[in-house]
Amino acid sequence: MTARKTPAPTPPAAAVAADAHWAATRERLMARARPVLKLTICDDDEAKQAVNNARHVEQQAKIEADRNPDDEAAQAAHRAAVTALDDAQAVLAAVSIPLRFQALDRKTYKALLAAHRPTEDQAEDGYEFNVDTLGPILIAASSLDGITEDDAQTYLDTWATSEAQALLNTAFAVQREERMDLGKG
Template sequence: MSSKTRPEPPAQAVARDAHWAAKMARLRARQLPEHTLQLCDDPAVKKRLDQAKLELARLRMADAEAGREPGEETRTAEATLEEAQVAFDAVTVSLTFKALPRPVLDGLIREHPPTEEQGEDGDAWNPETFPASLVAASHIERDEAGRAVEGMCREEAQDLLDSWSAAESNALFSAAWQAQQLSRASTVDVGKG
């Protein structure tokens, strides 16, 4: 069965659930999860944002504990946080990674099998070739209208992985891998008693 051909819903299910087709359409239309890596090279801007978040959280907690509406100090902290966020966004590079459909991810892993030695070490894929391929395959950019467009190519991903420090390189791969691990489900009911 090709991925373009959708199976017909079982007749019994349609009979039991008059909304079966609508339910399946909603399930098929769900967007794949995304994960964003934010890279800020200005520690002072990052520190200012973190401090503004902590201060606002402290003031909101104090307001809540006192049972009062947010006061002037809290409103000032909100404005400070907003300014710090704008400054952070201005100097931050964001890379967004989107989950790949399971068959695509499985195929990508199969394209990069571990060497015999790597397999003996317990690797599920080749750690020399798989990370750049995953980063490239899952990275997306957005155009002015917010639509996903093609992101970096494998060579660009490999260049970043090779030229960055080990911690930053690991963060880049981890962000791409994390997108593959995110679940869109908010609750899961595994059975009825």
């Protein structure tokens, strides 16, 4: 599935002619894709532990190789550790389930929030929306992998609390993902 992009209105020709730099900058700004976050699910503890172990061995081998750049055995051990880590990561990727979520456009997100007002109890607890009704809709709307509202509701109802919360948090977090730096120019 391709990333959703902001449609670009055509600027006046006089403005483009007056400032070609701004026209190029504007074109790049209009072509930006909305943020995407990934939630990876893996039920295989052995595969996760194998990656952790391989990563530790690779780091130790790298330290030894960096200390002894002329020691071919240390260099070979590091290359072997890198290969073992790559292999362990490939196994982990094969048994994992990546879910991708993309931020909705601002108008759509605000409309969803407005359509799911909090209950009285939720409002008293400081909520600005009804997470119970909005959650599955937001998960489905922001999923790049085709999660339906029914699927989302099933996951939220049947997964362990922390896992359901991670799913929900990812769908909300991508809406607030910031890719800007307000540093000095």
